[in-house]
Amino acid sequence: xxxxxxxxxxxxLFIRRYKDYIIPAVVIIVCxxxxxxIIPGQIQNVFTARQNSSELRKKIxxxxxxxxxxxQTDDIALDTDFTLASEAxxxxxxxxxxxxxxxxxxxxxxxxxxDYGLDAGDxxxxxxxxxxxxxxxxxxxxxxxxxxxxxxxxxxSKAFPLSEVSSVSVGHDSAGISVNFYLEPFxxxxxxxxxxxxxxxxxxxxxxxxxxxxKSDITAIGIPASSGASIQ
Amino acid sequence: MNKTINLLPQKxxxxxxxxxxxxxxxxxxxxxLTALFISSVSIFLINRYVSPDNLKLEENQVxxxxxxxNQKMIKYSYVQSRVGDIKSVIDKRPNIDKxxxxxxxxxxxxxxxxxxTVNGNALSLNLSSSSLKTSxxxxxxxxxxxxxxxxxxxxxxxxxxLDSSGKHGLRINASLx
Numbered sequence: 001x002x003x004x005x006x007x008x009x010x011x012x013l014f015i016r017r018y019k020d021y022i023i024p025a026v027v028i029i030v031c032x033x034x035x036x037x038i039i040p041g042q043i044q045n046v047f048t049a050r051q052n053s054s055e056l057r058k059k060i061x062x063x064x065x066x067x068x069x070x071x072q073t074d075d076i077a078l079d080t081d082f083t084l085a086s087e088a089x090x091x092x093x094x095x096x097x098x099x100x101x102x103x104x105x106x107x108x109x110x111x112x113x114x115d116y117g118l119d120a121g122d123x124x125x126x127x128x129x130x131x132x133x134x135x136x137x138x139x140x141x142x143x144x145x146x147x148x149x150x151x152x153x154x155x156x157s158k159a160f161p162l163s164e165v166s167s168v169s170v171g172h173d174s175a176g177i178s179v180n181f182y183l184e185p186f187x188x189x190x191x192x193x194x195x196x197x198x199x200x201x202x203x204x205x206x207x208x209x210x211x212x213x214x215k216s217d218i219t220a221i222g223i224p225a226s227s228g229a230s231i232q
Numbered sequence: 233m234n235k236t237i238n239l240l241p242q243k244x245x246x247x248x249x250x251x252x253x254x255x256x257x258x259x260x261x262x263x264x265l266t267a268l269f270i271s272s273v274s275i276f277l278i279n280r281y282v283s284p285d286n287l288k289l290e291e292n293q294v295x296x297x298x299x300x301x302n303q304k305m306i307k308y309s310y311v312q313s314r315v316g317d318i319k320s321v322i323d324k325r326p327n328i329d330k331x332x333x334x335x336x337x338x339x340x341x342x343x344x345x346x347x348x349t350v351n352g353n354a355l356s357l358n359l360s361s362s363s364l365k366t367s368x369x370x371x372x373x374x375x376x377x378x379x380x381x382x383x384x385x386x387x388x389x390x391x392x393x394l395d396s397s398g399k400h401g402l403r404i405n406a407s408l409x
Contacts, residue, residue, distance in 0.1 A: 020254045020257075024257035024261035027265060028257070028260055031265060031267070032264070035267075035268065035271075039275070042275045042279070046278050046279055046282060049282045049284060053283065053286075059291070063294045063295065063297075063298045064294050067297050067298050070301045070305055073308060078304065081311045082307045082311050085314035086310075130313065132317045146345060146348060149332070150332040150336075151329075153328050157327075162321050164324070164326075165326070165328050167349070167350060168328055168349070168350050168351075169349040169350075169351075170348040186310075189306050189309045191305050197308055203319070204312065204319075207315050208311075208315060211318065
């Protein structure tokens with residue numbers, strides 16, 4: 001004989017008596033629990049998946065667009081533009097290029113560089129990557145007078161690396177010139193598709209054409225263009 | 233024979249009330265179950281439809297294509313970022329050689345430029361001449377240009393002297409446009 005306790009017997013009796021109510025009530029309660037506890041989470045998952053898909057779609061579109069632009073770009077023209085940009089605005093302190101530009105320009109302008117003072121500053125700081133940094137040089141030149149100084153400044157404005165004469169003081173046969181040569185430390189370029197590249201604008205192309213023209217001009221008068229950086 | 237005798241068992245009013253409650257409970261549970269089934273299937277289908285897994289294959293294909301032009305992309309981005317900064321350098325630098333040219337062309341024969349200083353927009357000129365008349369002509373030219381806002385914003389005669397050799401010295405400060 002089964003040994004049923006009073007409580008169990010009472011429960012069995014209760015279930016037998018109210019089973020018509022209990023079963024649908026349990027179903028409703030379980031459904032409610034599922035609706036309250038599980039369904040909102042699943043709906044949230046749908047939104048998250050949708051957002052992830054949307055982000056992934058954007059990334060794919062960006063990469064596809066980048067690929068399209070790059071395949072339409074001529075390799076040789078890009079190499080030329082790259083060399084021009086690197087020579088005009090180097091990534092590192094290129095003292096050799098700077099002093100070559102100064103001495104060759106001075107020689108062609110018919111002036112002599114007596115002395116100079118250089119203030120290069122700190123360019124190794126990673127936070128400076130991608131920023132335009134000046135490298136200030138004070139020059140003392142003689143010979144050539146005002147005309148020679150003018151020629152020197154004009155030639156220097158077309159020589160690479162790019163420079164800016166901020167002040168000039170010309171005397172009888174000597175001149176003091178303050179020049180800023182510019183450099184821009186290399187900035188890490190993302191190739192993971194999160195950055196869209198844009199086709200060079202007409203304005204940007206015009207700048208490259210100007211640089212190319214200047215390079216031809218200074219080469220024509222015998223000032224060699226500096227050597228630029230390369231990406232291996 | 234008595235026609236009012238009902239041989240069917242009599243159900244109490246409470247019984248029908250209970251049946252009604254049970255009917256509604258069963259109906260509600262059925263509706264809940266149906267709703268749960270429909271929502272679960274819908275969520276499953278929507279999840280399958282919007283899942284980013286479908287795009288992974290496409291992503292892999294595009295990534296492999298883009299990887300083949302990575303080097304080119306770096307060069308392109310490099311050129312693009314440099315060109316903007318190169319333009320800003322070119323645009324902001326003063327055209328001092330042109331200024332020297334323009335100012336020199338204003339100096340008539342007989343006047344010597346002793347010193348010529350340009351610092352930003354400030355121009356300072358030291359001139360010497362054996363004739364006071366010529367010095368006056370230069371000063372008139374400069375002030376007239378300053379008044380008409382041609383090349384100069386303002387012109388100031390900073391000093392005038394006569395040295396022992398009989399030469400007149402003229403110091404002009406001007407603000408360039």
